[in-house]
Amino acid sequence: MALYTQEQIDKANQTNLEEFLQQKGEHLRKTGSESVLIYKDSTGEHDSISVRRNRWYDHKNMRGGYPLKFMQEFYGMNFRTAMKELLHGEEPELGRKKNAEQEKPNVSEKTKVNGNTAKCEDGTKKSEFKLPEKDINMKRVFAYLLNTRFLDKDVVKSFVEQKTLYQEKEHGNIVFVGTDKEGVPKSACKKSTAEHAKGFRMTVAGSDCRYGFCWRGESSKLYVFEAAIDLMSFITLRNDEWKADSFLALDGLSPKPLLQFLEEQKNIHEIFLCLDYDVAGIETYDKLKDILIEKGYVAEKIKRQYPLYKDWNEQLKAEHGKVPILPQSHPKKTAYHVAVRKLGIMNANTESPYMKWRKQEYEKSGFSFYLEQMKRDFKQAEKSVKKGEADTKPLLASILRMADLSICMMCEIKRDDTLPELTRYQTTIQELEKAYKTYLDKARMDRRIQEMKEEMERLETFSFQDQPSLFVWAKNMANMAMRAIIYVETEYLQELERKNSFVEQSKEEQKTEPDTTEQMELEMGG
Template structure:
């Protein structure tokens, strides 16, 4: 169990329990020497705690740690910072989690104490009265910017995303009870995002949520713009004068929300899983897989004989069946054999996505792929006795089928990750590797196999003289490698004015020079980013210098004094380059800036850990 402190509308039990069902009211209290302020954040304003001379009403909750993950729905990471306080209360010292707005001077209760408030009517009335003043903007001499209410946020997140996207002209393809969003970017056409009513999930990047988050991530909108778009121009209610008619409308809306399905609960009805009817022949299946995809006939026949590959009767689609360890069908995917329907793929209604298309062998080796076609292509390319090994297609990049397979197949010791050679595949490979190590698998026995082209079927096409899609490096890895090379060249020229200056300043001030100069460059970079000049050379110079000095500080603190300085430097940047994982490098710019500030505070103690910290944020 963990403790959570709230000082806003989520002091109400029924409100918090909508998001965190396990939440139990532990204590009503007042935070000494604080004041509650509304602060501007981009185009909106949110409440936050600051140093003051008042007692701010608050509530401490006791809840399951797993429920903390749901708090993002209330306190989005781009606006709030999660922190922990050790609070001295009448019930002892509590380690409480609290969310405070970013980029503002926030308060810490004086002497780490809170004033306990007994659960009596007068104190409940005090909290209610204070919040009535704050939310309606009636406090004397204080004006607040209008805010969206939680009810409006809930309403936005209840938007039917499928209908909304169709109205915006987006291309959606219906697949059973859900839709697939077809979109294009600089890397080509994609169909990795599934949409079902007010929920979405990006299988490639393994993230999802509700409409508000979709608008922010897919369209790059800020919070206020996304809200206005989803509510069709509806203005914020908080801070505006309300009349009796508006109050009545709000009450009606509250009742509607209470009676409706909670948007934060995952109560998706489960349809019955029924395999499509099998055709009496498989001519189209063999013609497509052998002539268009160049798969080996005997390999394809092996899967057909296992009854996990067949031709559908109604449309002649290929059906890939996913089974459990006992051979029971749990899931299936249909793929078109028609050239004009290129890319058509549909998951059969009621499928259990924990199971993937697979071949279960008796050996200790498992080969993991994105798609069933890639799996069979790889076996075709091997051209050997393959049946003793195990093969699994994830039908995307979710780790669920892999984890379920390993749970069922205890004989697996060696895992070969054979995902596509593109940005999404590179990220997923790193993520799967980390998940497996976390689960206790030996990192030395988790290996990456790269196709010579974008995927294994493209490689098979190339071997048959057909033009194939080339492998695609990750743009972030390319940029990281370029930065590492620049730093290596910079340090190799020991007679340059910069290197002489760095050495001279270090001899004067020691380690503190690195940290103080990083702080100066950081402030300069912040100013240049806000200024937004077309000339980016000064900004790039500041960033490169910060990276260089961060590395100097890292190897200095690690204390590899027995090695020459240049060797220590080169070794450190090589370690960082090897450790870099793009899937972990997803933070928004404001979050990166905050992390760098935290790291600089951390470096004051010179407690540097063996991980790429400051440099990984550049």
Template sequence: MTYIHFTDEQKQRANSVDLVDFLQRQGEQLIRSGREWRWKRFDSVTVRGNEWFRHSRKEGGRAIDFVQQFFDLSFPEAVTLLIGGESGVEWNQISKSTPAPRKDFALPKANLDMRRVFAYLIKQRFIDRDVLSHFAHEKLVYEDKEYHNAVFMGLDEKGVARHAHKRGTYTQGEPYKGNVEGSDPKYSFHWIGESDILHVFEAPVDMLSFITLNKNGWQRHSYVTLDGVSEHAMLRQLELNPHLKSVVLCLDHDEAGIEATGRLKDILSGKGYTEISVMQSQNKDWNEDLKARNGVSPIPAQEHPKLVLLPAVVAVLHDLCKVLSAQKDLDSFLTECYETVEPFLASGKSATENAEAVRECLQCMAAGSFVLMHRQLRQMEQPVTTEQLLQKLEYSYRPHEDRGWLRTKTEHIRQDVSDIGRQLQASGIRTLADKEKLLSSYQRLALDCVKALLFVELEMPKMLPAQEQASNFIMAM
């Protein structure tokens, strides 16, 4: 597509497109989830007005970058699609009126009793009565008067309520859940004990379920909910309670929980914490484990799809390394592979149409990089087998660090290849520092190729229908 200049008004109009209307008119299925809509194709993605958020990766934005990422379009293509192009399509736009001012935090009025909350949490969610009674006695859990929601309250260091999470108690349909407007995310539902252990959960019911499953001496330990997967409440409690030294991450056993666990471990390590451990439920979350113990069929755990696929990818690379070990000019071979695959990676559609060639080139580039790493280490008198290098990659891969879509991954590979080329063309004798830098570049290229392989195998099939719709629209212009 040739260069197109967009006015500020056009870009603002494109970014103001109502994504619910946009997706529904593309034939996509959306499921209502509170004030938001969950996209069935990518069930961790929610949209509301012109904004979107992918909970599994903790990333989001507005209409233009939504279309760029999920429809794999360039910025000009995305803006053109959203403002209707030459086809005259007009998408609904969010209201341009000034948003209502944010309300001050105020707790919902309490009901005179907690019969519905107790019935729901004990009979439906199997929370231990003594545990629930303790939190009710501490006035950290109560029943609101208007809707009979369970309200889980978070207090600040002075004992003042600063956060409240509401959970519907009706058992028909999708139960309501959400925070009281004005809640401070640093002070979500928690309990602080005397020991040095802090357990971290996604939601209040998870926390109460874990305590029910591990009831013996539970009050000695500390627990905090994240109101999702944000780190703010965890860090605040660690800041306020310096006796807490050991952090146990107890997030959901699913894709989002696994990625969040990795991200939180990095944050804690960066803050100087060394006693970080992970506890996973056998099923999707701790309440599902509690249901299973009480004879109710639980929602099973979901392993991270990239971690499931990774061993198979590594196995292919292992065999390919043996084949390429006899190749003499591997650096030229890597360049040839990149030049072959580059045009196929120009868009999701072309990558899918040439999936076999893309897969083969990425595999060869990754395996070739490992063989070159092996040779470089041998020259540096650091003998390591390619098997050990592959095992190191498999062990060190972190799905929460594997972000970005096809364009981003393609750009990373391009930069890697260019960086290696510059180093190889440099004149003079390579110093030890030069060799280590080249080694790191090969390692980075191998990892970026593996990330691209995982993306092509797992994400591309889900994206193709949306990309085809967008491509058909662009071609019709």
């Protein structure tokens, strides 16, 4: 089979992604030396993807790279389709296919786009760090933080006195400084005090992303926030003697400032994750908690504190009579809960045709009924996905049965006769829901189907007597099916729409391309 050569792969990855996306009709907004891709998904409109020439970085999901990976991640394309698009239809040449590590240029993919400077993920600096020049006064900063953001004056003064907050001379921006344990400045972020530039913020060139705006206390408690203003808002809302505790702003959602802070502050044993009450905050809580547990912190000592509204400053605004931005639940977690309720209601109706059929077939054939029916349902689901059908009802019906039957298997293998059948079922599925983490659930539909297929093939290695292995298999399948249901309910139609619009545009472009062979013949006189 003809394969793309390494030269072709390198050529694809050298594509100017900014120009390519603009030609495809994507919405990009220029911000300094880079562009921000504006896109929509089930959670709303986002601007988390930075693009600069042939590189991209998704700050929300903390991954990035080059054009080939972007086409696979964002459009859900396979390798060959992505290559063909980037090379404008160029066919693969005969050659030995390189491994995944060779599918990118000889430049570290760890270099990412962030603000107006490129920084490596290991924290090494690409340019010299220098704090912006201080203004002679703090009038604009105090006016903004006290009158617009409603922060307590003494709280603001405390950070000014420790020299981690000041007013920039050139533009009058607020400068939030990140320091190490010795108080040495390591990073800085500028934020506008002007109402018309409400969303403006910029990381100062050369900043070491491992250090965040913080307050170092002597107690064992650490409170973690996304932004410096949220941190100071929380302290203002507390209205107590706060200085004994520690407070840290991540300046986003990266775990690096938290890990560095904990490395330096060995007195911390209780961590409160006070992130925004929105999609990104919900996902980051789960991720940070998992990272901290891996580092040896006790799960019970890692706690979540929610603001009443979208973030802590919105809560502070509400207390001053302003209309706050409301909290936002995670669509996938909401969809998961709805699916759990559906399955619970379905199982409660023991007289329905489906429930009678399921019981009758299980009594007749035992586990083999569950397994054979799941195989049939999987084949139907796989067929629907391959066709790319916009009508998702048949697909949902197949996956829902797979989830139901695999949960039934789990209940039967670990049968507890002291509990009613419905209680066993509901307890099992609620445990699956409790363990669900959205940050780990990012795959496109074709990848989900592939994982199910691989799990189905693993089934051939088990015997009905190997019940521990069968239980693990059934649990894996239940998780996969439930996640697939959630994806279909929240993002699958948008994936199809994005793919189809891209394919249609490519077809139109091919139609309008001149026939070069005919043109050459005309120029040569026929």
